[in-house]
Amino acid sequence: MVVIEREIWFSHRESIYEVKNSEFRWTDKKKVWNWDHCTISFARSYKNDQLIGVVRSSSNTNSKYMGDIPVNVRYMLGFAIKNVVLEPKIERAIEWGGPGDRLILQLGLDHWIWDWTEEGDDTKKSYIYELYEYIGKELANQTIERDNLFKVDVETEQDIVPVIYQPAVDSLKNFVREIHCSKPEKREDGSYEIEVTLIFNNEELRKHSYNGVLNQIYEKIRRELYGRILDVESFKMVIKPKVDDISDIADISLIFKGIYSDYPDKCHNLEDDNIHCDVDNAPQHSVAYYFKDKKHPVIFINTSNHAMAEDDNNLRLWKWEYIPWVKDAPVKFGRESRMSINERFMTCIQCYFLFLIANKL
Incomplete structure (x- = not known):
């Protein structure tokens, strides 16, 4: 480039x-x-x-x-x-x-x-x-190399951190507030995974909002159940180190359990909500693009309920470009786990209520 x-x-x-x-x-x-x-x-x-x-x-x-x-x-x-x-x-x-x-x-x-x-x-x-x-x-006469790397002149980050893109129209009420990459956890096959958690300002349901009424109800439910109106979504990056040099990366793949935006026969976009693909036995998806170097996979938030994927389903729209590590980024960059973030918002009573629900009362 x-x-x-x-x-x-x-x-x-x-x-x-x-x-x-x-x-x-x-x-x-x-x-x-x-x-x-x-x-x-x-x-x-x-x-x-x-x-x-x-x-x-x-x-x-x-x-x-x-x-x-x-x-x-x-x-x-x-x-x-x-x-x-x-x-x-x-x-x-x-x-x-x-x-x-x-x-x-x-x-x-x-x-x-x-x-x-x-x-x-x-x-x-x-x-x-x-x-x-x-x-x-x-x-x-083609001289630009054919690759999947976004070559952008920004400060360098040594850790493995994703760059997030989101339709800018959605930023009116539904933008990203925080991006967290938890501590790497080793897997049985020698690879390791990093849990990435995004905190959004709010979640606006587009097609099924019924003139905004459903959004108001949904917001009240989230406030009572989770102690927040912020929406939280998580995905995982699976990192495979090189055999001859474990400090170097051989491959990164992505797991979007319950929040993948693409069915096998359709790629969903901002007009869609209630999209929850890859619920059971979520597969690993290959990274489509990297940002600056191979340590920063690119993720696209594609739907109004924050379902995401490795590719862009809203090509006609400007995107917000969230680069978590730059000093003047509009998002907070942290290392909290999803569990830690949930605990930050919930009271003990709410935790007990969720426990009862999980165990069918």
Whole structure:
């Protein structure tokens, strides 16, 4: 992957979505959305060799949950670049209805990158033209390595820690608050597993919310039963060390017991809720992508009830990019186990009540 650091504008044509009474749905209306302060990098899909444009942006805000401190919220959107790219052109302000002239490069039917230009500028010396030449050469002669590694310039983390992606529209009420990786536990076959627990702000049921009534009932039940309205989900990473060097990683696989988003015949997305695949005898799933290096498998939260998988089922939506170890992350990064987190929220009486339920009273 080639990482381009300079900021540009990014525009894409997409359907307008609605979130009404906690229900997410796409409409038939389309709109061109313009995003500033973006960077773009390029990769080759390990699945089909397609050239992929990866757009990232970020914003700074203060997080009360984190202790009223400044955090950096990161976003990511990827799209395929399939066709021959035409030379950038100048669009006058009167043509596109903007505040000034721009030099714009179209990347397929629904994606554009652009920057401002003024009379007399040498467009062939511009950054947009530089990108045009680079993309054209890459489409004609593949030089980017075909792999499944997200090469991103962030600080390094030596421990095995996942990077989490979640549809950014869901972040309105349903975003990740904490990410915990428990102490590794050794397995009989010589591998070891790490339990990863995500704490979400809330859980909004989309399709079955019944104008929000079910969400209110669900919230009350969780508060009474678990002492919280936060939703907690866990999955496991199974790490196999190399035979000749146990300090190095041979393979990582993922177990999503009861929270896998994909049936064999359907991949569920944000419009779906009540998705609980891999309930019995949960299999190990191969990692589809890694972030920065082979120590950081990528996980995608795909549905409104936080079912997840190793691949992205919401390709049309911007994602929140949760990198737990960076200093300005909008999430708390810890080492608590699921049991410890549950105990943090529950009173002794509630624990006893759950014990009675588990043992059928």
